[in-house]
Amino acid sequence: MASRTPTPDHGARERLPNLWEVLSRRTLAPVDLFSFYIYMRDVQRSVDYLDFWLDVSQHMSLCRHYVRELRRSVLVSTPDLDKSGSKRSSQILDNIERTSSDQGPSGTQYRDKSADRQTPDQRLSAFLRQDNGTGHSPHNSQGSRHSEGTTPGAEQPPRPSFMTGNSNSPSPNIHSNNSPQNTVARADIRASAEKILYTFLLPGAEREIILPQGILNEITHNIEREGRDDPEVFDAAKDYVFQAMERDAFPGFLRAKALGNIVQPSLMLRLIAGLVSMFGAFWTAFVLLFLNKDRATRCWLILPFTVGIYLLASHQYLLDPLLALAGLSEYTFLSFARIKEPFIRKLLTRRSLICLLSIALIDAALCCLFIFVPGKRL
Known part of the structure; x- marks a missing residue:
């Protein structure tokens, strides 16, 4: 059997790596x-x-x-x-x-x-x-x-x-x-x-x-x-x-690192912060609606809704889209490193764009609902 030198094949790999490639050190961060x-x-x-x-x-x-x-x-x-x-x-x-x-x-x-x-x-x-x-x-x-x-x-x-x-x-x-x-x-x-x-x-x-x-x-x-x-x-x-x-x-490792870029503590923090932000956004929206505030004032609802939806979408996708587009992945809590595996970088970029599109659509729908609906003072 001819001897061959193991060389990293990450440049030509258009797929997710397998476990043997990871253990053989033929892959780059974050896998x-x-x-x-x-x-x-x-x-x-x-x-x-x-x-x-x-x-x-x-x-x-x-x-x-x-x-x-x-x-x-x-x-x-x-x-x-x-x-x-x-x-x-x-x-x-x-x-x-x-x-x-x-x-x-x-x-x-x-x-x-x-x-x-x-x-x-x-x-x-x-x-x-x-x-x-x-x-x-x-x-x-x-x-x-x-x-x-x-x-x-x-x-x-x-x-x-x-x-x-x-x-x-x-x-x-x-x-x-x-x-x-x-x-x-x-x-x-x-x-x-x-x-x-x-x-x-x-x-x-x-x-x-x-x-x-x-x-x-x-x-x-x-x-x-x-x-x-x-x-x-x-x-x-x-x-x-x-x-x-x-x-x-x-399989869980690939799901966490190849399809996402944040770790479990960050996911829990985003879930809690997202729920609090959404509660505050809905509470503020109904208050402004029933106080019959003008639409210009109600436009400020964009901020809490955007933050809440972004954090909840990050938890759902296991992904921070802005960090992924910047080429970063979280190793441990608040510790980031560059994404060096080319296929993973492309995969996370596509998922980030899909995630941002979903955030924009949901945010726009909620903001339009509470901004353009006629108010009524109780």
Whole structure:
């Protein structure tokens, strides 16, 4: 399978993104991974599931980084590539490193159906199972001391784990693209696998997530009894969590961020302020009508009616049309950021124009009703 560098395709995408594109950091604000993290934390109240998925992805990247350093150490320690053994070692590790950017959540969603062969991630897991306990860590190799450098574009480096941070605030390193500063030992991979198990999966864990008992038992057995730490151990759990987020959380995220641009606290504030404004507008309109005030005085009703209708329409559409036309979206309460995803920008612009047209029609109808109806003093 040919290796391809993942590149953001937001410029050519004329549709809403899917969850895999968001988690792969192929989307821009307001449907980027940072926004999805905030949505899972503040709205769904289930950020632990996203953290688990990201930490398993981090574990996979750690394993790939380990294999890449091992390959470098083999090339440096045996520079004479005419030796057949060196060629075989280099070729095996090189084949493991060739990962495709189009893989699904656990690396098996887009496998080649034309041949019955393992995916790159499956080859990686098989290699790590065979390598377990053999002492091939890059720390044991002379070449590993010189192996630090930039991560190739086809592979994102391990992500700083969310597990060490506060779950109430998003990690500032969620978009980090810096390579690890230290080489990766096999003990680091083992520690990473155990930390995921003890943090998310075991009953009574600090941030326990709910998984089918069969999946949980299999992961626990593989790590604690068989001593496995390869990424394939978490495949079933990772796919289950991905499908749960795709089914339960992601549609609401798109509705909130792709079809709207304001968050729940702002929606509630607009609803309350809009109802108060409409009550004041109707009360004032009837007072002016029954005091038989002239039409010029009653024209001031335009102000409270316009404010009330605008706020209620914003709540109904989940959208502030003026902010959307200005290219802004609300991340958290009263915190705004630019809309950078082109398709989302066009979609919100169209919805904003429709919303403003609705506001204008309703406002005009109410104002005409209370301005031009003859008054009668009681």
